[in-house]
Amino acid sequence: MNRDVFITSLPDLASKLTLSEEEKDFDESDGTRLPIKIPSSFFDLIDPDDPFDPIRRQVVPTVFEHVEVEGETLDPLAEKRHAATSRLIHRYSGRAAFLATDRCFIHCRYCFRRRFTGTFQGPATKEEIEQAARYVEGHPSITELLFTGGDLFTLSDARLEAMIEAFRSRRPDLIIRLCTRAPAAEPRRITPALISMIKTFDTAPFFLMTQFNHGRELTKEALRATALFIDNGIPAMNQTVLLKRVNDDADTLERLCNALLANRIKPYYLFQGDLVSGTAHLRVSIEDGMKLEAELRRRLSGLAMPLYALDLPEGGGKIPLVSSYLEKQKDGALIFRTPYGEHRSYPAD
Numbered sequence: 001m002n003r004d005v006f007i008t009s010l011p012d013l014a015s016k017l018t019l020s021e022e023e024k025d026f027d028e029s030d031g032t033r034l035p036i037k038i039p040s041s042f043f044d045l046i047d048p049d050d051p052f053d054p055i056r057r058q059v060v061p062t063v064f065e066h067v068e069v070e071g072e073t074l075d076p077l078a079e080k081r082h083a084a085t086s087r088l089i090h091r092y093s094g095r096a097a098f099l100a101t102d103r104c105f106i107h108c109r110y111c112f113r114r115r116f117t118g119t120f121q122g123p124a125t126k127e128e129i130e131q132a133a134r135y136v137e138g139h140p141s142i143t144e145l146l147f148t149g150g151d152l153f154t155l156s157d158a159r160l161e162a163m164i165e166a167f168r169s170r171r172p173d174l175i176i177r178l179c180t181r182a183p184a185a186e187p188r189r190i191t192p193a194l195i196s197m198i199k200t201f202d203t204a205p206f207f208l209m210t211q212f213n214h215g216r217e218l219t220k221e222a223l224r225a226t227a228l229f230i231d232n233g234i235p236a237m238n239q240t241v242l243l244k245r246v247n248d249d250a251d252t253l254e255r256l257c258n259a260l261l262a263n264r265i266k267p268y269y270l271f272q273g274d275l276v277s278g279t280a281h282l283r284v285s286i287e288d289g290m291k292l293e294a295e296l297r298r299r300l301s302g303l304a305m306p307l308y309a310l311d312l313p314e315g316g317g318k319i320p321l322v323s324s325y326l327e328k329q330k331d332g333a334l335i336f337r338t339p340y341g342e343h344r345s346y347p348a349d
């Protein structure tokens, strides 16, 4: 199978793009920063003549990553504090996240898990998998497990099979979410053989959790990869990260959400950017995000509408960021504002 070649350094990038001063000044020799990694097929989506191209902004680093503003940290969701084993994060009673590997097909400049992603720790060892699986077995309140990282599909089919087997042999009822950027970043990795292997574990559902941030990422290949899961009974849900000058306008998000739905991918979350070090230049203010949310609610159907959400700092959990449509209570009636600015009342009891 032909796999992508990757762009992995500033000189590589400079040979293909005219870099801005901010891009040239990114210090890649500092080992604490997320290394550059862009699959060539994803890079080809960039318009080289547009310095603010939305694909470029997701993957080409700038000197602004050197700026750490107050409140930012490398572990904004306090995952280290919630580590149940070396690779298992247990933050909510009903679900846990297993860090299958630190490797990704692509390094996204806003990655919230940059304390771990691309740190050369490699795939979970057999012992780490067993340790996590034993923990999940001993905690029946965990009904859902997220296979995440990194990207689980950087692992071979054989390794993935052993990993799924370790959990499902102990907990046949465990719902597994496959969290991946592969359909956007390395769609050729998704093969019929991979899907057939996953389908052999048929005691509980799998869900595919994709991440598409802009409509241009929905290429023919990306949609073919996603359809392979859906056609084989694995529903697809998309998590978009709200990013400044990438997708922070209603037209772009409306197009993305409608295109996702038209391709049987449910727009699930629109995430507010986490307070991860060096990402302030990509974050949108919550005030602007709420305005976008209200505008999308006017334009999109319920099915196409993602939930705008914030993962609270220090492991506080996810909360929805939705305006209240209840304005007041008067004479035994609740007065609501419609999404279009009119008013309607409903009995208070």
Ligand code: SF4
Binding pocket: 103, 104, 105, 106, 107, 108, 110, 111, 112, 113, 117, 149, 150, 151, 181
């Ligand atoms: S693919 Fe996911 S884990 Fe990897 S860098 Fe991008 S956001 Fe982070």
